[in-house]
Amino acid sequence: MRSFPEADPGVPDIRGPVRFLWWNVRRQGRLLGTGISLAVLWWLGQAFVPAVIGRAVDALGRDDAGGLVRWALVLLGLGVLQAVAGMLRHRVAVRNWLAAAYRTVQLTARQSARLGATLPKRLSSGEVVSVGTSDIAHLGSALDILVRGTGAVVAIVVVTVILLATSLPLGLLVLVGVPVMLAAVGPLLRPLHRRQHEHRDLQGELATRASDIVSGLRVLRGVGGEDVFSARYRDQSQLTRRAGVRVAGVESLLEGAQVLLPGLLIAGVTWLGATFALDGRISAGELVSFYGYAVFLIAPLRTITEAADKLTKGHVAARRVIRILGLEPEISGGTGASPGGDLEDRESGVTVTAGALTAIAANRPEDAIAIADRLGRYSHGDVLFGGVPLAELPVDEVRRRVLVADNEARLFAGRLRDELDVTGRATDESVRLALRAACAEDIVAALPEGLDGRVAESGREFSGGQRQRLRLARALAADPEVLILVEPTSAVDAHTEARIADRLAEARAGRTTVVCTTSPLVLDRTEHVIYVEDGVVAAVGAHRDLLDAEPGYRAAVTRGED
Numbered sequence: 001m002r003s004f005p006e007a008d009p010g011v012p013d014i015r016g017p018v019r020f021l022w023w024n025v026r027r028q029g030r031l032l033g034t035g036i037s038l039a040v041l042w043w044l045g046q047a048f049v050p051a052v053i054g055r056a057v058d059a060l061g062r063d064d065a066g067g068l069v070r071w072a073l074v075l076l077g078l079g080v081l082q083a084v085a086g087m088l089r090h091r092v093a094v095r096n097w098l099a100a101a102y103r104t105v106q107l108t109a110r111q112s113a114r115l116g117a118t119l120p121k122r123l124s125s126g127e128v129v130s131v132g133t134s135d136i137a138h139l140g141s142a143l144d145i146l147v148r149g150t151g152a153v154v155a156i157v158v159v160t161v162i163l164l165a166t167s168l169p170l171g172l173l174v175l176v177g178v179p180v181m182l183a184a185v186g187p188l189l190r191p192l193h194r195r196q197h198e199h200r201d202l203q204g205e206l207a208t209r210a211s212d213i214v215s216g217l218r219v220l221r222g223v224g225g226e227d228v229f230s231a232r233y234r235d236q237s238q239l240t241r242r243a244g245v246r247v248a249g250v251e252s253l254l255e256g257a258q259v260l261l262p263g264l265l266i267a268g269v270t271w272l273g274a275t276f277a278l279d280g281r282i283s284a285g286e287l288v289s290f291y292g293y294a295v296f297l298i299a300p301l302r303t304i305t306e307a308a309d310k311l312t313k314g315h316v317a318a319r320r321v322i323r324i325l326g327l328e329p330e331i332s333g334g335t336g337a338s339p340g341g342d343l344e345d346r347e348s349g350v351t352v353t354a355g356a357l358t359a360i361a362a363n364r365p366e367d368a369i370a371i372a373d374r375l376g377r378y379s380h381g382d383v384l385f386g387g388v389p390l391a392e393l394p395v396d397e398v399r400r401r402v403l404v405a406d407n408e409a410r411l412f413a414g415r416l417r418d419e420l421d422v423t424g425r426a427t428d429e430s431v432r433l434a435l436r437a438a439c440a441e442d443i444v445a446a447l448p449e450g451l452d453g454r455v456a457e458s459g460r461e462f463s464g465g466q467r468q469r470l471r472l473a474r475a476l477a478a479d480p481e482v483l484i485l486v487e488p489t490s491a492v493d494a495h496t497e498a499r500i501a502d503r504l505a506e507a508r509a510g511r512t513t514v515v516c517t518t519s520p521l522v523l524d525r526t527e528h529v530i531y532v533e534d535g536v537v538a539a540v541g542a543h544r545d546l547l548d549a550e551p552g553y554r555a556a557v558t559r560g561e562d
Contacts, residue, residue, distance in 0.1 A: 009106040014325045017318035024143060028099045032147060035096055038089035039151030043300060045082035047155045050292025051162060052078065058285030093147055097140035104136045104321055111325050117378055118330045123323075130203050131324065135317035142314025149307035152300035159293050166286055170272055174297070177268065181261040181301065191250050196316050199243040206233075206240045254309055262301040266294040331377055333395035340401070340481060341386030343512070345374050349537035350530055352482075352514050354386075357505050359523050359543075360516045362532040363556045365487075368516040369406070371532065372484050375514070376404035405475035406486035411459030411467060416444065417451040419474065426477045437507035438473035439496050440466070465491040472500070482512040489519055501525040518557045531556070 013023040025032060052075045059067035108131055112119055119128070156178060164171030273290035276282045282290070343352040348371050352358050362368040374381030375390075377398045383390040390398060411419060418424075420431055431451070435441050443466050447453035459467045468491040475483060489497040501522045504513070515522055523529055523543040531539040531546055531553045539550045546553045 009103045009110070012107055012322075012325060014322040017315045017322060020318045020322050021139075021142060021314060024100050024103065024139070025146070027103065028096065028143070031092065031096055031099060032143065035089060035092040035147035036150045038085050038092060039147050040154045041085040042082060042089050043151040043155035044158060045078050045085060046296060046299070047159050047162075047293075049075065049078055050289045050296060053292060054283075054285035054287075054289030056285070057288050058283055061284060089147070089151075093144050096147060097144045100143040101136040101140035104139050105132060108132070108321065108324055111327070115327055115329050116331075118327065119324075121330070122327055127320070128324065131317075131320055134203070135320050138310070138313040138317035139321070141310045142317075145303075145307045145310040148303050152303040152307075155300045156297065156304075159297060163290070163293060166289070167273075167276060167282055170269060170276070170290060173268055173272060174265070174293075177265040178301065181265060184257065184261055195243065195247045195250055196313060199240070199247045202236075202240040202243050206236050251309070254305065257305065259302075262298045265301070266298065269294040269297075329395075331380070331395060333377075333398065334392040335394065336388055336392035337397075338386045338388040338390075338393055342384075343375050343402075343482065343514075344384040345371055346382040346384070347374065348532060348535055350375075350532065352512060353528075354512050355510050356527045357508060357513045357515070357525075359526040359529045360514060360532060361518050361523060361529055361553065361556055362516075363534070363552055365518070367532050367535045369486060370535070372404055372406070372486050372514070372516050375482075376402050376484055378404060401481040402484065403475060403478055403480035403482070404484045404486070405471060405488070407468065407471070407490065409471050409474075411455055411462075411470060413457045414455060415451070416447065416453050416455050416470075419455050420451070420470070420477050422474060423478060426479075430479065431473075431477050433507065434473045434476035437476050437500070437503040438469045439492075439499050439503070440469040440473045443470060465493070465496070468492060469496075469500075476507055479511075482514070483508060484514040484516070486516045487519075488515065489517070489522060494521065497521045520557050523557060529553075 010027055013019040052071050056068055056071035056075070059071060108128070112128065115122075156174075160171055160174050160178075162171075163174050270291050273282065273287050273294075277284060277287040341354045343354075344350070348367075350360060350371055352375070360368050360371060362371075370379070373379040374383050377383070377390050377393075377395065381390075385393065385402075417431065420426070420434065426434075432441075435444060443462065444450055444453075455461075459470065462470065468488065472485070472488050475485065489500055492500070497519060498521050501519075502525060504515070504522075505525060505527075515526065517523065520543070526543065528540060529543050529546055530537055531550060533552050539546055539553060541549070543557075547557070
């Protein structure tokens, strides 16, 4: 049994949707070749049945019992061939579908991790979600239909050759009728492609709106905006529904054409064959064969029109996928190295002393967040790390050595132990100490299975304060060289906040730690405070000294109250 997904999905060709699809074909060429071979055997097993039945009918007309038995055995052999080839073909078809679909999942997941904060700035969440929910299915179906479609073409060619060898006019009728039928379906593909593209865009927008509403439901209810956003979602849903109906309209015409056009061809072949049989130009057995071929041709001809539909959808899906794969991160790195040391943000004048617990208090919270983003290399800035420009270091190294933990970080579904130990290298003791420093021991104790308990998506079973403490514990358990915390205690009560402030210094002793906050309880327990006013450093000192000396600082940390 082959395992999916592959260990390495490879480097895709994203120069266009067709090239991306062709890259997938080459990537699983052996599997596709096996599938096509089995599909050809499966189709040919069916294609030769009318000829064998015709021969058996002619043998019966000549009272040739031996011939009848021989052709009956041949028919039995064809049935066995169809059964075995069909079973194996379906098995390989599923593998082809899975290989293409999960390779796409791997590529988009890898790209999402590579883009990081760039992704939500360039694409909506609904667009990314739609790739994982619908586009991968269309790409899998495109490669699946390629196998069956190729076998169908071979079957049509073989039947046409048999018909030409038996009766030139009947063979020519099929030979000309098939291209005409395909040409008649062609005009439906362009509007189908356009409407599918429009419908796919609306689906992405609708998924984004749904995600926004769900994530902000508590806030919407708090401000009384739930009904307004629900109405907007209904309107967007109706637009998506109408676009889907327009797609279905073209697809219904295509489905009708798949029945009507082969039916007309069958009627023509049957009428002409019957005429030839009455004239004695073909035998009764050959007439039965021609009728059987006419009926048989419905399946491969419908497969070809189905292939046109699924390849069109695959083309649309491939365009969406390469749109994601073609994005480049806003932040890139170099090949330099840093011995570590102080962090300096030249834009604001902030200098974070190595090995110390430093607080950044800003009169505008967004300024502190901007400084944290620059220090963590999540936005461009003139930052030095141990005297070396942060931009010259590889991004992977920066992410390993400098951790920025803010309140936008998510909890994921899974075991709580795995959630807290994201690197997989933390010991039980270090996890326990991180929980203690974050005052999160009571959260674990309340779970029936403790650290082995399951966490729901986004940690929705926990309160806002509990989620914040678990996020802090996760950051502490990672034990980075530089830890930057953005408002780590904003959702907890004053008593818990004071305990966290006391324990944070102990947990991070000797390592560089920055806390962006205006909480007096936290500021009073840091080694020194950097006060930022209008984006630049205004004062540096101990919390109590700044309270006396800086009116702006006092107003920021006391919220304007004495």
